[in-house]
Amino acid sequence: xxxxxxxxxxxxxxxxxxxxxxxxxxxxxxxxxxxxxxxxxxxxxxxxxxxxxxxxxxxxxxxxxxxxxxxxxxxxxxxxxxxxxxxxxxxxxxxxxxxxxxxxxxxxxxxxxxxxxxxxxxxxxxxxxxxxxxxxxxxxxxxxxxxxxxxxxxxxxxxxxxxxxxxxxxxxxxxxxxxxxxxxxxxxxxxxxxxxxxxxxxxxxxxxxxxxxxxxxxxxxxxxxxxxxxxxxxxxxx
Numbered sequence: 001x002x003x004x005x006x007x008x009x010x011x012x013x014x015x016x017x018x019x020x021x022x023x024x025x026x027x028x029x030x031x032x033x034x035x036x037x038x039x040x041x042x043x044x045x046x047x048x049x050x051x052x053x054x055x056x057x058x059x060x061x062x063x064x065x066x067x068x069x070x071x072x073x074x075x076x077x078x079x080x081x082x083x084x085x086x087x088x089x090x091x092x093x094x095x096x097x098x099x100x101x102x103x104x105x106x107x108x109x110x111x112x113x114x115x116x117x118x119x120x121x122x123x124x125x126x127x128x129x130x131x132x133x134x135x136x137x138x139x140x141x142x143x144x145x146x147x148x149x150x151x152x153x154x155x156x157x158x159x160x161x162x163x164x165x166x167x168x169x170x171x172x173x174x175x176x177x178x179x180x181x182x183x184x185x186x187x188x189x190x191x192x193x194x195x196x197x198x199x200x201x202x203x204x205x206x207x208x209x210x211x212x213x214x215x216x217x218x219x220x221x222x223x224x225x226x227x228x229x230x231x232x233x234x235x236x237x238x
Contacts, residue, residue: 008131015109015132016139018172019050023140026053027147033057040148044141048104051207052076078208082215083111090118091129098126105133112177182221190214 023044030040035057047053052073059069083106091102110133114124177183194210201209 002127004125004128005131008128008133009135011113012132012135012139015113016136019109019136020139020143022050023143024147026050026057027144027149028151029054030057030144031148031151033060035060035148037145037148041141041145044144047073048137048140049073049077049080049107050140075205075208079108079211080106082211083108087111087114087118087124090114090124091126094126102126102129102133105130105137107133107136109136182218185221186214186218189217 026044027037027040030043030053031037035043043053043056047056055076056069056073059072084103087106091099094102110129113132114129117128118124174187190210190213193213194206197206197209
């Protein structure tokens with residue numbers, strides 16, 4: 001079997017298992033807010049965006065205007081615009097169709113693993129990308145459907161403290177980049193911006209506000225030193 005397929009399947013399986021409780025949580029919350037098992041499964045298969053799916057079903061249950069639901073989901077998913085911009089240079093060899101497919105599967109763990117792989121000097125082949133993506137996708141679909149099917153048995157998800165899984169999940173993704181230059185000022189700016197946004201503007205806009213604050217600080221920070229260029233200069237001088 002192709003080594004990229006094996007690497008993608010292994011990496012995707014590990015992430016899928018760690019995210020499975022979150023998928024179960026979505027399914028349970030979906031049923032708790034009046035969706036059927038089929039509705040929950042269809043939402044996972046087509047929207048495929050965990051955090052915004054939770055935002056969507058919470059708003060569905062409150063009889064909010066459709067345009068406001070769409071706008072709120074866009075606010076939560078704004079980070080994916082940044083993801084696609086960051087990953088674009090690593091997938092220049094993809095065809096237009098392959099890029100469209102890749103961006104559909106561009107979840108938080110997919111982005112984190114793709115950037116980590118690229119920084120290690122390994123190519124983001126379409127074969128690896130899809131092997132990783134499909135394992136995670138079908139796992140998400142399966143466990144969210146399972147959560148919806150057995151959601152009524154769980155009762156209120158908050159009583160089981162399952163609702164804390166989402167912040168823990170994102171915290172793990174963020175900490176994976178803690179050794180990158182500028183990590184702490186960027187995270188601090190995002191945190192302050194998000195808290196201020198939540199207090200003055202409200203949810204879910206605080207997510208986008210925090211992201212924008214982090215991007216602005218990252219843009220203002222000096223570029224990290226280029227060790228390769230430094231080595232070349234030393235050799236030239238000698």
